[in-house]
Amino acid sequence: MEIITYPNKLLKQISKPVDKFDKELHKLLDEMYEIMVKNNGVGLAAIQVGIPIRALLIDIGDEDGNQSKNTLLEVINPEFLEWNGTQKDTEGCLSVPDYYDEVERYANVKVRYFDRNAKEHIVDASGLLSVAFQHETDHLDGHLFIERLDYIKRKKFEKEWKKKLKQKK
Numbered sequence: 779m780e781i782i783t784y785p786n787k788l789l790k791q792i793s794k795p796v797d798k799f800d801k802e803l804h805k806l807l808d809e810m811y812e813i814m815v816k817n818n819g820v821g822l823a824a825i826q827v828g829i830p831i832r833a834l835l836i837d838i839g840d841e842d843g844n845q846s847k848n849t850l851l852e853v854i855n856p857e858f859l860e861w862n863g864t865q866k867d868t869e870g871c872l873s874v875p876d877y878y879d880e881v882e883r884y885a886n887v888k889v890r891y892f893d894r895n896a897k898e899h900i901v902d903a904s905g906l907l908s909v910a911f912q913h914e915t916d917h918l919d920g921h922l923f924i925e926r927l928d929y930i931k932r933k934k935f936e937k938e939w940k941k942k943l944k945q946k947k
């Protein structure tokens with residue numbers, strides 16, 4: 779299992795709702811967790827490892843930023859029920875490695891989702907958790923945070939990214 783990076787077209791796919799909360803899903807979530815931790819991520823959507831289903835992980839850690847299974851959220855079929863306010867925060871993405879920029883998001887969101895056992899959860903999120911829910915759910919709809927940059931920043935990003943891809947070859 780590998781993390782797919784921009785501009786791979788797979789990242790544009792719209793992921794399908796999960797209907798089976800079975801062993802296969804659990805195995806995928808476990809594997810996603812390993813790869814997220816290994817890459818120092820705070821979130822990972824299934825499509826980022828090439829699986830187009832509405833499943834994602836968020837682990838923003840505890841107050842000291844320490845991540846563990848206790849702070850991990852396994853989020854299946856998320857749906858926003860409420861959203862309000864705006865906030866600007868620096869974001870990054872494992873599919874756009876080593877690039878960070880400020881993105882405007884809703885400040886507060888209320889999200890309904892299911893865990894790996896199909897148990898329903900409703901959470902009110904603000905701050906980093908709110909950003910993480912919005913960033914990761916964007917992945918399920920085929921969107922990356924760089925699409926939310928303004929025109930000039932996006933142009934600059936594309937130029938730098940092309941240069942970087944060339945250097946890799």
Ligand code: CO
Nearest residue numbers: 870871872873
């Ligand atoms: Co991302």
